[in-house]
Amino acid sequence: MPEYIKVNIPLDLYNAVKKIVNETETRENPSDVVSYVLEQFAPDYKKDVYSAEEQKEIKKRLKDLGYM
């Protein structure tokens, strides 16, 4: 994998990345920056891993445990 990838990005995206890197110690953990940026600018990037049926089943299981 290349160490750097040069891309053109919108200014507000650049500013968001710069802000988050400056305000936190995420230089040591770039995945935080990536996930934050994706969350802000591409909220659909994470598809649900559970089907509707699986969601229902796990919720039922948690409820049976006494967790609402």
Next chain:
Amino acid sequence: MAGKRVIFIGIDGAALGLVKPWMDQGLLPNLSRLAGSGIMAPLRTVVPPMTATGWVSLSTGKNPGKHGVFDFYKIAGYEKKVISSKDIHARHFWQIASSAGKKVIVVNPPVSYPPDEVNGYFIGGMLTPSYQSEYTYPPSLKQELKARGYSIGVELDPGLRSNFARSFVLDRNKKSREKLIKVFNGIDETRIKVIESLAERIAWDLIYVMFEGTDRLEHYYWADDDFYVIREHYQKVDELIGRLMKLDDSNTVFVIGSDHGFEGIDRKFFINNFLEHHGLLTPAKEASQKNNMLKMSRNIALALAKLGIPVQKALTLPFVFRFYRGLYKTFIDWDKTKAFMFNETSRGIWINLKGRQSKGTVDKSEYNKVRDLIIDELNRLSDPRTGLKIVSAYRREEVFSGVHTHNAPDILLVTHNGYSVEPVIKQNSGALAKDAFSEPVSPGERNADHAMDGLFIMSGSGMSPKEMKPYVHITDIAPTILSLMGLSYPKDMDGKPVG
């Protein structure tokens, strides 16, 4: 620095105050051996002291504001969705070790579906959908586990799954309890056999295993007459820890940790009724209808009791139990509500904020005022009947730091003095004391809940006995393990290595 091998053993809900008397009585010889030759301390967890937040904070070394897990659920508006491993925005210590070329065996971490592709073996745990799911790495391992009768967890165990609540709530005679202990012990026995087998196949550097049965039993068997159920299961866990200790090659360090502590529940605090009495929440109209149905169910249960079914059993029949606990969502009139508790596993209160919730009623300009009012009222609150303080309430930014803090509930709660928090809404009688607080819980109910201080033990190669520390923080575990293995840890971890 030459790295050591590390075996991490997680015991869900283990508290120093719970196990120490058993250790002193010689009932947990292997835990005693480890504690006596190393460090033992309470393990202070994160707010809220819950399974998902606790385990993820332990393995990432970060507070929930950084890793993004505040609950079993992620909340959007008035909907909740079960979280998955993809919702964790930080790396677990086994992922960091694996990336550095270390061989790892990871078994049963919660919030682990889909499973991690590691340099070694990975077996997923809590929140795995089913046995049909791909819950192992490599995927081929699943067939071997199936042949061994491996159970993903007590919630999915074939012997318990059909009616899990019934196993706890109803079957309380001695024979049923013995069967329950046997099933729980069997799940962990198989788990350790699998680890022993996997450990023979690779030159492992790190083993992670988590035992969850302790927590499940603690919730329901805390009463004096039932307590032996918990103790007997801990004795089995201790025996299995002894088996793991045989993997020690004199360059191994054992680290034991829990996600939270435990304490008995004396009474329940109905937080949404409290908010209602302060004019901040309005139940929906159907609430009274459903409360009438609930009363009717109870009357049926009492009638059954007259026919020979004990009252306690009748009142906790699964359909009554589930009906009672499943109703609250439709109880709230969102247009007339400023704040609410959505689910108890977050131990959090949400402000019904315009722009965030579709039927939000609170302007951004009012947000701090409403939130501070609730926090002040809760922090001043005591149970009129007992005089005891119920909760400590915090702004989310007081307890979390990090880019995901904005996804947390607006107010976080820590309970005190044997009170648990429930989102269920009782019918308004006009008296706060009657509506917001329950009568003392009975042995037939869920009678213990999570507390802030768990258990930490560390012992092994190069270590000598040390005095007990006031406490170790749960986020210290990940940097401690990575340091022991001769690896660096991310500087934005909140914890520091235990020395």
